[in-house]
Amino acid sequence: MATTAKSRRATNDPLWLRILLIGLSIGFVSVLLVLPLVVVFAEAFRAGVGTYFASLNNPAAWRAIRLTLLAAGISVPLNLVFGVAASWAIAKFDFPGKSFLITLIDLPFAVSPVISGLIYVLLFGLQGYFGKLLAAYNIEIIFAVPGIVLATVFVTFPFVARELIPLMQEQGDEEEQAALSLGASGLQTFWRVTLPNIKWGLLYGVILCNARAMGEFGAVSVVAGHRGSTNTIPLYVEVLYNGWNAPAAFTMASILALLGLVTLAAKTYLEWKVNQQLHDTLEPTTAEATV
Amino acid sequence: MSIIVEHVSKTFGNYRALDDVSLTVNDGELVALLGPSGSGKTTLLRIIAGLEIPDEAENSAIYFHGEDVARRQVGKRQVGFVFQHYALFKHLSVFENIAFGLRVRPRHLRPTNQQIHDKVTELLRLIQLEGLGRRYPSQLSGGQRQRVALARALAIEPKVLLLDEPFGALDAKVRQGLRNWLRRLHDELHVTSILVTHDQEEALEVADRVVVMNQAKIEQVGTPAEVFHHPASEFVIDFLGNVNVFHGRIEQGKAVLSGLAVGDRAAGKSAAASEIRQSHLYVRPHELEIERHLNGSPAIPALVSRINPAGAFAKIALTTNEGGDIQVDLPLERYEQLGLRQGETVFVSAKKARVFTPDYVI
Numbered sequence: 001m002a003t004t005a006k007s008r009r010a011t012n013d014p015l016w017l018r019i020l021l022i023g024l025s026i027g028f029v030s031v032l033l034v035l036p037l038v039v040v041f042a043e044a045f046r047a048g049v050g051t052y053f054a055s056l057n058n059p060a061a062w063r064a065i066r067l068t069l070l071a072a073g074i075s076v077p078l079n080l081v082f083g084v085a086a087s088w089a090i091a092k093f094d095f096p097g098k099s100f101l102i103t104l105i106d107l108p109f110a111v112s113p114v115i116s117g118l119i120y121v122l123l124f125g126l127q128g129y130f131g132k133l134l135a136a137y138n139i140e141i142i143f144a145v146p147g148i149v150l151a152t153v154f155v156t157f158p159f160v161a162r163e164l165i166p167l168m169q170e171q172g173d174e175e176e177q178a179a180l181s182l183g184a185s186g187l188q189t190f191w192r193v194t195l196p197n198i199k200w201g202l203l204y205g206v207i208l209c210n211a212r213a214m215g216e217f218g219a220v221s222v223v224a225g226h227r228g229s230t231n232t233i234p235l236y237v238e239v240l241y242n243g244w245n246a247p248a249a250f251t252m253a254s255i256l257a258l259l260g261l262v263t264l265a266a267k268t269y270l271e272w273k274v275n276q277q278l279h280d281t282l283e284p285t286t287a288e289a290t291v
Numbered sequence: 292m293s294i295i296v297e298h299v300s301k302t303f304g305n306y307r308a309l310d311d312v313s314l315t316v317n318d319g320e321l322v323a324l325l326g327p328s329g330s331g332k333t334t335l336l337r338i339i340a341g342l343e344i345p346d347e348a349e350n351s352a353i354y355f356h357g358e359d360v361a362r363r364q365v366g367k368r369q370v371g372f373v374f375q376h377y378a379l380f381k382h383l384s385v386f387e388n389i390a391f392g393l394r395v396r397p398r399h400l401r402p403t404n405q406q407i408h409d410k411v412t413e414l415l416r417l418i419q420l421e422g423l424g425r426r427y428p429s430q431l432s433g434g435q436r437q438r439v440a441l442a443r444a445l446a447i448e449p450k451v452l453l454l455d456e457p458f459g460a461l462d463a464k465v466r467q468g469l470r471n472w473l474r475r476l477h478d479e480l481h482v483t484s485i486l487v488t489h490d491q492e493e494a495l496e497v498a499d500r501v502v503v504m505n506q507a508k509i510e511q512v513g514t515p516a517e518v519f520h521h522p523a524s525e526f527v528i529d530f531l532g533n534v535n536v537f538h539g540r541i542e543q544g545k546a547v548l549s550g551l552a553v554g555d556r557a558a559g560k561s562a563a564a565s566e567i568r569q570s571h572l573y574v575r576p577h578e579l580e581i582e583r584h585l586n587g588s589p590a591i592p593a594l595v596s597r598i599n600p601a602g603a604f605a606k607i608a609l610t611t612n613e614g615g616d617i618q619v620d621l622p623l624e625r626y627e628q629l630g631l632r633q634g635e636t637v638f639v640s641a642k643k644a645r646v647f648t649p650d651y652v653i
Contacts, residue, residue: 021495046447174378177342181365182392182447192395197384 022088030093040257043250055248056255064236068224071220071232072213075153079209083160088194090161091168092176102165108157116154117222120147130154144226148232151219156209163205164198171197171254200274204267211263292485293318294339295354296519300346301334308334309345310507318356318480321474323494326504329528332487334457334502339485340372340453342367355450368451371444372481375456377436379428385439386424389414392447414442417476441473445480452484458493470497485631491531495519505525525647528573535579535617537572537644574644576620577604581629582638592637593617595631607631609639 013016020141046053055061090098108116122128124141135142141147175197179189195202217234224230231239231258240249294316309331316322324332337343338353342365345351353361360368380388387394389411393402402410415421418438420496423468428436437457444452457473458466474497477484488494494501495515503510503518503526513521522528529536530576582590596616600606605626617639621629631637 172376174376175380177365178372178374178378178380178443179391179395181340181342181370182395182443183366183369184367184395186392188395192391193380196380 001192018291026147034119037257040250040253043246046250047247051247052251055245055251058248060231060236061248061252062291064231064233064252067145067230068232068234068256070145071149071152071216072210074149075213076206076210079156079160080202080206082157083164083205083209084198086161087164087168090165091171092173103231105158105161108155113151113155113216113218116150117219120150120219120223124150134235143230144225146221146231147223148230151223152213152216155216155219156213158210159212160202160205163208167198167201200270204270204274206264207267207270211260214259214263292356293354294483294485295352295357296335296339297352297354298348298350299335299338299353300348300351301331301338301343302346302513308505309338310508311499312509313427314502314509314512316483319483320499321477321484321497322485323426323501324485324487324504325489325491325494325497325501325530326510327489327503329506330504331507332489332502333506336453336455336485336487339451340370341368342372349465355460356518358430369447369449369595371441371447371449373440373450373457374453376434377428377440377457379436379440379443381428383427384424385420385426385428385431386411388428388439389424389442389446409448410446414446417445418442432465433461437461437469441476445482454484456487456489459488459490466493473497488557489547495531503530510651520613522645525571525573528645528647533576533618535574535576537574537615572641572644572646574641576606576618578641578643579617579619580640580642581607581619581621581631582640583629585638588640591617592636592640595633595635595637598626598631598633600626605631609637 001064069148086101089095090102121142124130124134124147126135126142128142139146141150175193176189179193180186184192215234216232217238220232221235221238225233233252237249237252237256240246240252294314296312296314299309299312300307302589310333312335314335326332326333337344341360341363345361346351351361352359355368363412365372380391383391390407393407393410396402409425414419415424416515418440418441420435420442421436423431428439431439441457454473458469461469470493473486486494486497495518498515501515501518502512505526511518511527512523513523519531522531528534568591577611591611593611595607596610597608598605599608600623603623603624604620607619607621607626609619611617629637
């Protein structure tokens with residue numbers, strides 16, 4: 001089109017600068033992101049497809065995969081409920097201590113995961129504050145599955161809320177007020193008005209939350225206590241690698257990478273979908289002409 | 292259904308949005324709440340709707356048809372509320388937007404799908420958007436969206452229709468059209484309606500009665516003609532259209548200011564007639580007359596600084612010797628007859644004027 005060609009001439013930077021910038025970004029992405037990803041899969045399959053599935057066909061590997069999925073499966077729904085509740089409270093109501101709550105939600109982002117793991121050990125470990133009480137009832141948290149779930153919940157805490165708060169603040173509460181004035185109950189208003197309005201942002205937050213839940217290493221590493229039975233995929237990869245079993249380590253790594261890629265694909269699809277919706281709302285329609 | 296508001300106040304933190312306001316709206320009436328932003332008009336509307344809770348006070352009450360609804364939640368008041376920014380449900384089609392209030396009813400009160408379909412179709416016809424039921428709000432123009440919002444409010448067959456600056460976000464031409472349409476609609480449906488607006492033209496044109504509000508209080512309630520021709524306060528006359536303010540004093544029942552005297556007929560009406568008071572004299576631009584020569588009646592000499600003859604009136608801006616500005620609206624015939632030119636000195640006299648002192652009106 002003539003108009004686009006014209007505006008390109010008028011507004012764009014010189015050719016050499018464009019080539020330099022694009023070249024630089026592609027170079028960085030290739031070396032830092034694409035290459036390692038390729039290497040992970042190449043290393044995993046180097047000894048052949050047979051070895052790949054052989055290292056998968058191992059109780060420890062399956063235990064790690066199961067535990068990872070379990071931790072993600074518990075922490076994601078929990079944080080989904082919490083995220084919706086917190087962002088609803090923050091976006092739609094005014095109450096004292098609101099900014100403090102927002103800061104608290106950000107805490108897991110600010111604090112190193114290792115520290116959060118240590119805090120749980122300090123609280124629930126045998127020598128910890130609640131250690132004796134828990135031991136008396138024979139409840140194991142640290143160095144057991146509950147500890148891993150707890151650490152994962154903590155680390156993935158902010159993702160859904162952080163995604164929803166700005167979205168809900170921007171949307172305001174006029175639609176909810178309209179629904180209430182039309183006789184809808186609070187629950188009906190939530191299901192029929194609030195939820196449809198935040199569904200894409202919510203899904204996006206859940207996907208990010210899930211990615212982090214499956215990939216978390218630091219906090220989980222502290223509370224898992226290097227027992228074979230409490231290994232998640234990332235922990236198991238480290239164990240294998242340190243045990244000079246590179247092919248098996250890369251096999252597990254490829255599984256984790258695959259899960260990550262699926263997440264990424266889902267996220268990209270969502271972004272595309274959201275953009276399309278945005279495009280629809282901004283698209284001038286023939287209706288504008290007729291009042 | 293009649294609405295009675297008694298002694299309602301509302302405070303937001305330290306800010307007093309409504310200060311002991313009482314108001315009665317008769318059955319089937321269309322009343323406009325008119326005032327500048329911050330005057331409390333929207334707060335009053337939202338309190339009537341039940342979207343805002345008034346301050347606790349013993350004598351404060353809100354009656355719908357004699358029934359106290361002050362404790363009743365918005366969904367139970369059967370009010371149709373139309374928001375300034377439409378507040379349509381973005382993810383629902385026009386049809387589903389209008390049907391919303393019917394679909395959320397408890398099962399035993401919910402109409403059948405066929406009944407809902409008939410009702411929505413009828414409302415689409417009423418708002419002249421037949422055939423657009425499958426569209427989404429984002430595919431409609433501003434005027435269409437506001438009409439959908441109105442239909443959605445009407446679908447629940449409200450006893451009261453409350454409109455919060457419904458045309459505020461639309462351009463002038465669309466606004467004019469919708470205003471006339473709303474008035475016709477009201478004449479058809481006769482549902483008691485309250486309209487909030489900051490546009491005095493809109494209020495005067497559409498409403499049966501106008502409630503002028505300022506600084507959390509009601510300044511005046513009256514028909515459009517009453518508030519326009521018999522403003523109760525300086526604020527009302529200033530807010531309802533252009534007005535010239537002359538500084539002067541009241542001397543023996545006459546308003547006197549440099550050469551201009553008005554209001555002899557009021558002499559002796561007040562016990563304070565012999566007093567001399569500082570006062571302001573308010574004259575609307577069309578109530579001033581321009582003469583080339585002094586003819587015995589009191590007049591102020593002034594310089595013609597600008598002329599704008601594009602309109603129903605020729606708008607003449609003048610400057611007095613003291614540097615004050617005067618705005619005069621002359622009928623076009625009179626303007627042509629005078630043959631005014633910029634830079635001329637002429638004499639301005641008043642056909643009519645209003646004086647407001649705290650307890651004294653001519």
